[in-house]
Amino acid sequence: MGNFKGHALPGSFFLIVGLWWSVKFSLWHASRRNKNACHLASKITYRRLEVIEASVILLFALVGMLAEQFVPDGPHLKLYNYEDKHWDHLMNWQHATMYLFFGISAAVSITVHTMGVVPIAFDRLLLAIAVFVEGFLFYYHLHGRLMLDVHVHQLLLFAIFGGALTIFLEVFFRGNILLELLRCSLCLLQGSWFWQIGFVLYPPSGFPEWDNMDHNNMMFITMCYCWHFAFALLTVAVNFTIVSWLVQTKLKKTPQLEMGLLKTKEREEESEEDL
Amino acid sequence: MGNFKGHALPGSFFLIVGLWWSVKFSLWHASRRNKNACHLASKITYRRLEVIEASVILLFALVGMLAEQFVPDGPHLKLYNYEDKHWDHLMNWQHATMYLFFGISAAVSITVHTMGVVPIAFDRLLLAIAVFVEGFLFYYHLHGRLMLDVHVHQLLLFAIFGGALTIFLEVFFRGNILLELLRCSLCLLQGSWFWQIGFVLYPPSGFPEWDNMDHNNMMFITMCYCWHFAFALLTVAVNFTIVSWLVQTKLKKTPQLEMGLLKTKEREEESEEDL
């Protein structure tokens, strides 16, 4: 992954996921606030959305694992080179391992939301584990690199482990909009920082090279990281505002039907889940 | 900020904020305890106070950012010096970044307390993030300085990250007077320690120079830090006592009117918020 594209790709992925989550959680929060009006929609939509989201992530994880293995210069499932006595394409295997855990998390999420047997909080727990494993592998990735290279990746770890911790807290405080939006902004931060790493370590033609050992560069990069975070917070805030406003505007137009009594079973399920 | 005034200024700011918070939270706690008597005042005052406080902080943050940019020897919004190939006035930019996050936190606080849509705990979350970012930038500030210089700033980090953690806990235990007063004392500690740093690193004329490499100085400074904390705790305790006593004395004089029934809506809002 030692090139610009190898950082831009996951960056874009995390940016899209972060944007999507901020819309989803805002929508879900807004519809919970106006329960009497859009009660029906929210519940069914919610489950369906979670399953679709997990399926997409599962698909991406599978494609990612296959791609890492079978790209022209990939390992093609070969792990050890017996002739030269060294491990073969460890990088590709590491990325595949990261995808594997996101795949497991997505598979569990599908199971949890289609079948009723497994406790629902498992989707958060496995997601937290997947993000933690991502950070764990990154952490042991950095051994023996140059100062700036290590520093930009260390900064990335703050976003990753912060995200893992936030999602783990969601296991116990499920549906807490604060944690959910914090997770979104950390995800966006991760995405945009991947792009930044690409520009810093592998500047595309036309962009200046960075001096890897200049201390001022490190100081700037740290500050730049905070700007990315401010930008991520702003994006989440804007999304939250737009979605809340749209939900409220739409509600005023639709006449509110009283159909609560027909839905007793569903309502019970929901209140059960709230616990 | 490498001078005495550059440490005395934020020090004074944090001292004032700490004092103000200890008064505010004590007042708020005392009026909650005597709900039947001063119910009306507290609720309206509370919201108004929060908005005023946030507006003042927002103003300070804006003024601070502008000042850091447009002081005579500031960067004037120039970030990179293309002629000499180095970053321009990184210190000023870092301070401006710190102010930016306090500004964001204040802006969110105003939104939360004037409009009813956003969950109220966001003011705490953003404040915790702002304090964390302050500590984060300070932490990467210290690279390559002398022993005593690093040590006094490390001690400062205890107060900063301790404060960030306390405010983050307040997200989940909102209105807990223990956490609020702990936050006040950590804020006072931060303020008085900034003054101490100024005296240690940039002694004004008439004060003795400190030997940056003397191990005994480090031992003394660590102990001195504890004294500052004891002083901060004492200040908060005195403020709390005075405010509690004033509220109780005043209440005995005023006849207690029964006007609770008129305020049903407000009371409901409050109990909702208590959750």
Add this chain to the structure above:
Amino acid sequence: MGNFKGHALPGSFFLIVGLWWSVKFSLWHASRRNKNACHLASKITYRRLEVIEASVILLFALVGMLAEQFVPDGPHLKLYNYEDKHWDHLMNWQHATMYLFFGISAAVSITVHTMGVVPIAFDRLLLAIAVFVEGFLFYYHLHGRLMLDVHVHQLLLFAIFGGALTIFLEVFFRGNILLELLRCSLCLLQGSWFWQIGFVLYPPSGFPEWDNMDHNNMMFITMCYCWHFAFALLTVAVNFTIVSWLVQTKLKKTPQLEMGLLKTKEREEESEEDL
């Protein structure tokens, strides 16, 4: 313990315990979900199972302690060699200390589940302490070894301290199936990783030697650790699915008797315990 068998033995032990726990907690969770049907069985079985489990662990701990002392090349309760002026067989004493804490934990668990006086959460607290002490002794075990040796043991510490933390959280969230299954998978991870350590550091004849200073080996080992964890998660998931399915299948066959009213005292005890 510097040989293959010395790692395979505890590895097998932790694997068996992990498998057993995943079956136990799944069973217990499934029977709680179907309370009306198998209420009677679960409660009595639960207590009995806990006592049996603790007795077995206590027995193992005692046998382990005696074995460490009285194997032919063991210390035979001698701690200091006064002739040569050095400590005698410190390794054996350390292992015996680890067993001691597991023994204490088991003894407390028996007390807690047979007598009603002691709060029930003590079994978790003492187990968390036992696992923590295991990690604590391992941590100070590593001083002055080769890179790969240190690394594989450090990875083990993640599983151990992660397990200790999970069990400590169970003190406050007792009966939380998520924490319980997470504990199971960390226990399985510990077990299979002990085997892996055996193969890496003391390869049995026929297996290749590992280069202790090769950086690529470290990268591979880190990734391999994640695979072990994925495998542990899978094992727990399979066990949970099978047990849930068996319980549900069996329930459909048995007619549901209404005998709740006869068991008032027992039910009260249980609801008390749920708090």
Add this chain to the structure above:
Amino acid sequence: MGNFKGHALPGSFFLIVGLWWSVKFSLWHASRRNKNACHLASKITYRRLEVIEASVILLFALVGMLAEQFVPDGPHLKLYNYEDKHWDHLMNWQHATMYLFFGISAAVSITVHTMGVVPIAFDRLLLAIAVFVEGFLFYYHLHGRLMLDVHVHQLLLFAIFGGALTIFLEVFFRGNILLELLRCSLCLLQGSWFWQIGFVLYPPSGFPEWDNMDHNNMMFITMCYCWHFAFALLTVAVNFTIVSWLVQTKLKKTPQLEMGLLKTKEREEESEEDL
């Protein structure tokens, strides 16, 4: 404090406190379990005990501070030696600072339990702060000592910071017997470890000298620390058992009087406090 007595003294103090706490909390727990019988006694005794305990600690702290200042070779309130340009008796000042925080904690505890205005959890918060400050000063105490010296003090820090954390958790889980007994055992551990440090670093005549740089000594000391902990756990368990048994035996003898209705006010206070 560089002598045997300087470690035996605080060691004895912590041992006595730990024993006293384990009796107090066991008693309090047993009387809560048998509320109907000894309701009257417990409540009054509890407050009185807390005030007496805090008064004794306050007295000790004051005496300690005075002793550290005015022993023959103490600083006599002189902090800086202007002639020789160095800090005067920093050790004594550090110990006095530790006592100061325990004194503050005791003073707050007296206030909290005699007056009804201050929230009751402040006694725990200030105690946690006092213990944390003790560990904090110890931590910066260790710079530039020999390996074994550093190691035995680092092990002490585990007991201290563990204790601080446990007491901080008690702020939120007040009256949790698990945390209370864990605190007792960590306090006993601290006490007995102080004695051990005395024997290791300043062996009284007749005891052998320890080699400060022998790696085996470090290994043994780590294990020895675990034995101290096992011993502390055992002591707490024995105390808890004896007290529970005594309370239950005594109750069977006394006839149970129905005087609950007379104590309405008190009972309300208590249930308020339970929240």
